[in-house]
Amino acid sequence: MLQRHLSAHTIFAIAICALVAVAASALAEAQECSDCGTSDSSYVGDLGGEVIEGDGGFIGDMSPSDAGCIGRGYGQPDLFYNYFTQGNCNTANAQLYVSPLPVPPFVGHTFYTYQPFHPHHYLYAHTDRYHRYYDNGRGMNRTKVSYGTRPIFTAVQNVYWNKLRIPR
Amino acid sequence: MLRRKLIKLIGLAAVIVASQTADSSKAEAGDYYAMTQVWAHNFAMDRPWHGNYAYQNYGQPLALVVPPTAHMRQTLSWGVSQNLMYPVYHQYGRSANSPGAAAPGSFYPTPSWPSHTDQFGVYYVRGPWK
Numbered sequence: 001m002l003q004r005h006l007s008a009h010t011i012f013a014i015a016i017c018a019l020v021a022v023a024a025s026a027l028a029e030a031q032e033c034s035d036c037g038t039s040d041s042s043y044v045g046d047l048g049g050e051v052i053e054g055d056g057g058f059i060g061d062m063s064p065s066d067a068g069c070i071g072r073g074y075g076q077p078d079l080f081y082n083y084f085t086q087g088n089c090n091t092a093n094a095q096l097y098v099s100p101l102p103v104p105p106f107v108g109h110t111f112y113t114y115q116p117f118h119p120h121h122y123l124y125a126h127t128d129r130y131h132r133y134y135d136n137g138r139g140m141n142r143t144k145v146s147y148g149t150r151p152i153f154t155a156v157q158n159v160y161w162n163k164l165r166i167p168r
Numbered sequence: 169m170l171r172r173k174l175i176k177l178i179g180l181a182a183v184i185v186a187s188q189t190a191d192s193s194k195a196e197a198g199d200y201y202a203m204t205q206v207w208a209h210n211f212a213m214d215r216p217w218h219g220n221y222a223y224q225n226y227g228q229p230l231a232l233v234v235p236p237t238a239h240m241r242q243t244l245s246w247g248v249s250q251n252l253m254y255p256v257y258h259q260y261g262r263s264a265n266s267p268g269a270a271a272p273g274s275f276y277p278t279p280s281w282p283s284h285t286d287q288f289g290v291y292y293v294r295g296p297w298k
Binding site: 081082083084085086087088089090091092093094096099102120123124128 | 209212213214215216217218226228229230231233234235236237258259260261262263264265266267268269270274275293295296298
């Protein structure tokens, strides 16, 4: 019985992992990366596309540049962008990530590549919309995210912790 | 009997909903033009986010991230009149600024007998909105 139970759990866990992995790869595909491509402009949201210069190997081939072809483009916003303290009178400036505490460079770290998961969004209740144009503006990907607390759970917690619980 | 129960249930639900709407009121309510944001930004431009002290572990001041909805900070110190409240002007932004880290020795170390919370070298900076 226990074994059966375990195996069911294991299968469920594997299924979840696979799901998460698929989702993660899809997200990674949806993200853009400024470090892995070259673009003339560095503005967030710009479509970077480089015409690939190739001379046709056969007589009569049109090279992509002759035909005015547009290469396969990838958006150029940063895969991971940091935040910094602002102002003109700072003796030192701080970056927001690595969070929660800075570590020396040799330690290494991970970071979120999906902007809605950045932990600074968890600091307050709000709703954000993310837009991304693709295919030269013919397609737009929208993501709406709401950050908040579970209303009924929070209400119950409030009653318990602030009204019922004996302070000790 | 059933009707009474129903009425009680509906009343309870109404109370819960009311408490939720009261809780979820935003901190910037009443500031439709975000004037406090503008003021805070302007003040942050010409004063540093840090004090004169470095955090012990790094030799640099440490920025403690607080929600962007936070408004005030309190300093504690010896003496009755030294416990003061100040607005938190500074907020993280996209622009990378120079200098990054200060030269060693730019900041005072925490004294052996600290007498003020600022002397620990930890200073609040509000997180970014986006």
